[in-house]
Amino acid sequence: MALSIFRKAPKFWERRGPTSLVLWPLSWLYGIALRIRRLIHDLDLSKIKPAPVPIIIIGNIRVGGTGKTPIVIALAEQLSQLGWKPGIISRGYGASSQIAPVQVKCSSDPSIVGDEPVLIAKRTSDQFPIWVFPKRQQSIKALLKHFPEVNVIISDDGLQHHGLIRWPAREGGRDVEFVVRDDRGEGNRFLLPAGPLREPATPERDATLFTGTPKNQKSGILDEYFLGRRSFNLASCLGTPYQLINPSNTQSFEQITEQYLPKNIAAIAGLGNPKRFFDDLARHAVTGKQIPLPDHVAYTSEFFASIKAQCILITEKDAVKCTGISDERIWVVPMSLHLPDNLMEWLQSILQRPDPRRYTL
Known part of the structure; x- marks a missing residue:
């Protein structure tokens, strides 16, 4: 809903002010609708049955x-290394x-199945079955x-999708729900449309995965929402950039900064949080023109032709939508995440619990 109204996250989502307060009544109505949906779910009026295998929701x-998406990729790869046979839905x-x-x-077309599923397939070389459909039960x-x-x-996403029914008991079951949080935190903490929240920030999920350090945590203060919660910090790592039209052709960040002046470098990111990509590049001393774009944006040859730069850096998520573009200036920057050992150990302990349905009479 929000992304169809706001192509980019509005600034008033980050702090409370006149605009967010004017929209607050709509947020209140949205909250009422969420509570009604939750009541229907809790009363089991929908009669949806849980999946026959455990579900890990990254949302x-x-x-x-x-x-x-990088978490989904890393999680599937590490679970596979531990002997599990993961599948992915989106x-x-x-x-x-x-x-x-x-x-x-x-080889799937991102315009048909979505850019993130294609990115997962490319990064994992079709190692895992990936199915997409808005109704996730049918995908399962x-x-x-x-x-x-x-x-x-x-x-990949689905925290607010009530069609994904948890196993019979939160402690005895085997489902896991991860909340992914970046350096923007929860903004002004209002629900849509006055704020950026899909649901209230209440401590109901199993664990939080930090992909960036929230502003208030940098000062040593942690949101009350996260006190006493299980959380894990995930370290991201940028790989060696490769040329879009010739992936075997690579050049290091050092080579890029030596070859091009900052004014001749452009970084493009069509992500929910483009600033993170730009900050990661800056840590490698790569600076230049920054072009943030809406998440899931489509690209054309004309768009890139209009950019005055000798070197254009894009994310892998953007690259899957540029397969028909032959611009030698475009370099793709891969990014990977490392999942800490204590996260995988805890996750293993959940997944190895017995099927609770075996003990029902």
């Missing part, structure tokens, strides 16, 4: 990207209308029908 309570945001779940491959059924060996499913 956020703030509108816009907070770095979920809504496929930005995809064209679909009437049934679709499997995503490296399709995935397990074609890949019955899958024993854990990772959902």
